[in-house]
Amino acid sequence: MTGKRWKAFKIISMVLVLTAFVCAVVGESAGSFSMWLKLLLTAIVSAVYLVLFISASKNLHSFVSEMKSQLDLTERDSLYKFPAPAVIIDTDGTIVWYNKAFGEEIYTDDAYGVPITRIIDIDLSKTQNNMNTTVEYMSGQYKVSAVTTEKHDANSEEVVTDLTLLYFEDISDYVRLEHEYEQSRMWVMLIMIDSYEDLFTNVRDSDKSHIIMKIDKLMEGFMEESSGIIRKISSDRFLAVIEEEPLQKLIDDQFKSILDKARAITVTDKNYVTISIGVGHGGNTLAESENMAKQALDMTQGRGGDQAAVKNDNDFLFFGGTSKGIEKHTKVKTRIFTSNLMQLVEQSDSVIVMGHKFSDLDALGAAAGMVGALRMLGVKAYICVDELRTLAMPIITRLKDNIADSEDLFISPKNALAVLTEKTLLIIVDTNNIDLLESIELYEAAKSVVYIDHHRQVVNSIDNAVVALHEPYASSASEIVAEVVQYMSLPDTLSSYYADAMLAGIMLDTKDFVNKTGVRTFEAAAFLKKSGADTVAVKKLFANSLESCRKRSILVENASIHKRCAVSSWDSNDPEVRVFSAQAADELLNVEGVDASFVLYPAMIGGNNCINISARSYGTLNVQLIMEKLGGGGHQTMAAAQIYDISLKEAEEKLFEAIDEYIAGVS
Numbered sequence: 001m002t003g004k005r006w007k008a009f010k011i012i013s014m015v016l017v018l019t020a021f022v023c024a025v026v027g028e029s030a031g032s033f034s035m036w037l038k039l040l041l042t043a044i045v046s047a048v049y050l051v052l053f054i055s056a057s058k059n060l061h062s063f064v065s066e067m068k069s070q071l072d073l074t075e076r077d078s079l080y081k082f083p084a085p086a087v088i089i090d091t092d093g094t095i096v097w098y099n100k101a102f103g104e105e106i107y108t109d110d111a112y113g114v115p116i117t118r119i120i121d122i123d124l125s126k127t128q129n130n131m132n133t134t135v136e137y138m139s140g141q142y143k144v145s146a147v148t149t150e151k152h153d154a155n156s157e158e159v160v161t162d163l164t165l166l167y168f169e170d171i172s173d174y175v176r177l178e179h180e181y182e183q184s185r186m187w188v189m190l191i192m193i194d195s196y197e198d199l200f201t202n203v204r205d206s207d208k209s210h211i212i213m214k215i216d217k218l219m220e221g222f223m224e225e226s227s228g229i230i231r232k233i234s235s236d237r238f239l240a241v242i243e244e245e246p247l248q249k250l251i252d253d254q255f256k257s258i259l260d261k262a263r264a265i266t267v268t269d270k271n272y273v274t275i276s277i278g279v280g281h282g283g284n285t286l287a288e289s290e291n292m293a294k295q296a297l298d299m300t301q302g303r304g305g306d307q308a309a310v311k312n313d314n315d316f317l318f319f320g321g322t323s324k325g326i327e328k329h330t331k332v333k334t335r336i337f338t339s340n341l342m343q344l345v346e347q348s349d350s351v352i353v354m355g356h357k358f359s360d361l362d363a364l365g366a367a368a369g370m371v372g373a374l375r376m377l378g379v380k381a382y383i384c385v386d387e388l389r390t391l392a393m394p395i396i397t398r399l400k401d402n403i404a405d406s407e408d409l410f411i412s413p414k415n416a417l418a419v420l421t422e423k424t425l426l427i428i429v430d431t432n433n434i435d436l437l438e439s440i441e442l443y444e445a446a447k448s449v450v451y452i453d454h455h456r457q458v459v460n461s462i463d464n465a466v467v468a469l470h471e472p473y474a475s476s477a478s479e480i481v482a483e484v485v486q487y488m489s490l491p492d493t494l495s496s497y498y499a500d501a502m503l504a505g506i507m508l509d510t511k512d513f514v515n516k517t518g519v520r521t522f523e524a525a526a527f528l529k530k531s532g533a534d535t536v537a538v539k540k541l542f543a544n545s546l547e548s549c550r551k552r553s554i555l556v557e558n559a560s561i562h563k564r565c566a567v568s569s570w571d572s573n574d575p576e577v578r579v580f581s582a583q584a585a586d587e588l589l590n591v592e593g594v595d596a597s598f599v600l601y602p603a604m605i606g607g608n609n610c611i612n613i614s615a616r617s618y619g620t621l622n623v624q625l626i627m628e629k630l631g632g633g634g635h636q637t638m639a640a641a642q643i644y645d646i647s648l649k650e651a652e653e654k655l656f657e658a659i660d661e662y663i664a665g666v667s
Contacts, residue, residue: 085142086167089116093124096163106137106168116166127166134171141175142168182244187281188289189228189240189247190297191219194274194305195473196236199267207267214265215273222258226250241286247279254319254665255308263306274306282312302432302457304472304636316459321625321636331483331520337469338487341427341450344466345379348425348448352416354384354438355477356431358578361541363430364392365505366452366477368399370427372498373485375405383409384416384438391578394541395501402497413439422447429453430477432461432470433633452480454509456624458633475521478505482524496532503533504541511586515618515637548580555584555599559591565621565659566594570601571648577601578612585616595620600651603642610644611651621662629658 079086085102087095095111103111107119116122122135127146134143147165193199193215200208219238223230226249228242242250250258255277265273278297283289296311300318303309307320345351353370355363367383374381387396387410400406411419416439420426426446428437432453437443449465454474462468474480482502485494506525510517513525529535544552551574559568566588570577581599588597596617603612613630615623617637624639632641643651 082167084167084169086165087111087116088163088165089124090163093117102168105140105170127164134175135168140170141172143171144168185244186241186286186289187244187247187279187283188286188293189242189280190278190290190293191230191238191240192276192278192297192301192305193236194276194301199271199273203267211265211267211273215262218258218261218265222261239290247281250308251310251317251319256320259306259308259320276300276305277308279308279310281310299457299459302461302470302472304456318628321456321622333471334469334480334483335487337467338484340467341484342488344425344448344450345374345377347423349380349421349423350419351379351381351425351427352384352411352420352442352446353381353427353429354416354442355429356433356436357386357389357438359385359390359392359430359438360505361392361395361501361508362476362478362505364390364395365501365503365508366429366481368395368501369478369481369485369494369498370429370452371409372403372495373488373490376490376492376494377488382411382416382419384413384442385410386413386438394543395504398537398541399497399501403495413442416442417445420445424448425450427452428462429481431455432468433458434460434462452477452484454480455635456633473518475516475518476506476509478502478509479521479524482506482527483520486527494531496534499528499531499533500538500541503528503535504538507538508542509638516635544579544583545576548576548583551576552580552584552587555581556587559588559597561594562656563659563663564593564595566591566597567652567655568597568599569648569652570599573602573604577603581612582614582616585614589616589618596623596626598623598655600648600655602648605642605644608644610642611646611648613641613643613651613655615639615641626655626658626662629661630654 080099082099083101085099085106087098087102087106090096093116095114095116098107098111107114111119117124120135120137122144123133126133127144134141136142144166147167149162149164200211203211216232219230219232219240223240223242226240226242226246228240228246230238230240233239258277259275262273262275267273276297278293278295278300280289280292280294280296283292292311296309296316299311299316300307300309303318303321305321307318309319310317351371351374353367355367359367364383364385367385371381371383385396387393390396396410399409403409420442424446425448426443428443428449428451430453431437432451432455434440434443443449443462449462450467451462451465452469454471454477456472457470469480469484471480478501503525506521506528507513509515510521513521525533551570555568555570559566561567568584568588570581578601581601585597585599588594588599596615598616599614601612603610613627613632615627615632615634615638617623619637622636624634624636627633627639627641630641630643632639634640643654646654
């Protein structure tokens with residue numbers, strides 16, 4: 001009985017006694033026998049009532065006291081004997097009490113006064129904020145929940161945590177079951193033999209059958225080791241289903257086992273087998289996983305093949321990509337692309353050709369060749385370029401001085417947006433990376449987009465092109481455009497000035513026909529020579545000022561060698577640094593014992609400070625993979641990266657880490 005109810009009960013009792021007394025004396029004469037008799041009876045009744053009342057109150061107090069004692073004992077015993085481990089900690093995380101299960105299952109020594117974090121690795125801030133956390137102790141997994149008592153600080157009115165009860169729920173069986181489920185999930189893998197038709201060019205049928213048999217045995221043995229199933233779905237493709245656990249082993253191995261074994265199968269003295277692998281990882285169904293595997297396989301092809309790509313819900317993971325790949329001899333793809341391109345041109349009222357920001361001789365050369373050919377066909381075509389940031393001003397100046405209709409040949413990104421219509425066709429050359437476009441606004445505003453590129457495909461690539469010609473095996477974008485122009489049925493020979501621009505682009509990216517030069521590269525150069533390209537005039541486009549040559553020499557002189565990589569840096573802003581830094585990177589490759597070169601310099605891009613890195617190699621080291629570790633990209637022999645909000649010294653340290661990581665991965 002509560003205090004208020006007990007008080008009310010006593011008041012009512014006193015009122016009843018007084019009422020009985022009044023009733024006894026009312027209407028009686030003073031001193032009469034009847035009055036005294038009634039008073040006596042009233043006193044006796046009141047006395048009996050008071051005795052009973054006092055006795056009842058004592059019994060009630062005793063009952064309530066006994067019940068409270070039993071409840072306190074039950075509460076203490078139930079918590080102490082609770083089957084789940086429980087512990088009480090203070091504000092510092094020190095154990096002030098723990099139950100029997102905690103002492104038996106978690107910590108068998110005396111735990112009083114011991115910080116809980118010394119026993120179990122637990123985030124107390126998350127737990128005390130009622131965020132259930134899972135901890136691992138010994139061989140068990142526990143979900144930890146908290147009940148916190150709080151009190152108010154009398155001085156500041158702030159809530160102050162006093163004691164916290166932590167109780168541990170053993171979820172080891174659930175975690176084990178979840179792990180078994182995850183490890184047994186099935187994923188789809190697509191495997192493709194790179195450049196299948198070109199691989200077996202001039203190979204006898206008997207030799208071809210023997211090589212194909214080796215490839216089939218390789219795939220069967222690979223899948224037997226992975227406990228999966230594999231089926232050949234075409235002459236150059238395989239479809240496999242693999243579980244999570246063996247897939248993770250492949251990822252940890254970076255797919256080296258299967259990629260290296262494929263390269264060990266030789267076709268001729270110069271050619272060997274390479275494969276591309278696309279994995280769909282994370283799909284809710286096998287059909288969804290297969291679709292993700294197709295995307296991953298397309299990405300490997302866009303990056304040159306001889307690698308594996310794993311597509312998950314958010315991103316791609318790439319492995320391999322160390323070989324130069326096989327040059328494609330057939331031009332069927334180029335002919336089909338050109339046919340589709342001309343249909344789009346006929347449906348358009350104008351064409352704008354655009355390269356990447358800070359356009360070089362290859363980007364401007366490819367754009368000039370495309371626009372020159374389209375103008376010969378009577379098409380209204382323009383080159384979109386920012387003349388304040390281009391590195392190919394010699395080409396622009398030469399075309400303006402020698403082409404009759406050059407008055408509106410070059411337009412700025414701002415003017416390009418002004419002339420853009422619903423029926424304008426935008427052709428992008430020498431890049432597939434949206435972030436590197438000369439004008440992202442122009443790309444987003446265009447309704448019809450086509451791109452021509454030779455760089456390896458990046459994750460943030462152009463994905464809305466109506467048609468595309470992506471040839472990672474080509475030496476340059478200018479080489480690809482030169483092939484396209486040959487299928488455009490021009491009424492006359494292309495102007496020699498446009499031919500010079502394209503030849504300059506080829507010479508830039510091949511380093512004067514040294515790097516990544518194939519049969520088709522020389523065929524494109526021969527076509528340009530027939531069109532009147534002047535090699536002497538082209539060489540003059542590469543001329544530099546004396547001051548630029550001096551600065552290039554300083555970079556070469558100050559270079560250091562790190563694991564066969566020459567690294568140099570320029571520590572001040574210079575308007576010509578992009579030109580002489582790239583030239584210094586090329587020159588450093590001529591140093592004995594150097595497989596790759598890197599030149600770093602500060603720059604301002606989009607109002608933000610960054611460090612640019614120009615990377616070059618002769619193919620021994622894949623500089624594209626090294627630059628990708630720093631957020632950049634490019635080619636196996638020519639790549640670059642930009643690192644924002646970082647000092648030059650910090651950028652050098654990151655570069656060394658990326659080089660070390662790459663070398664460790666391929667060794």
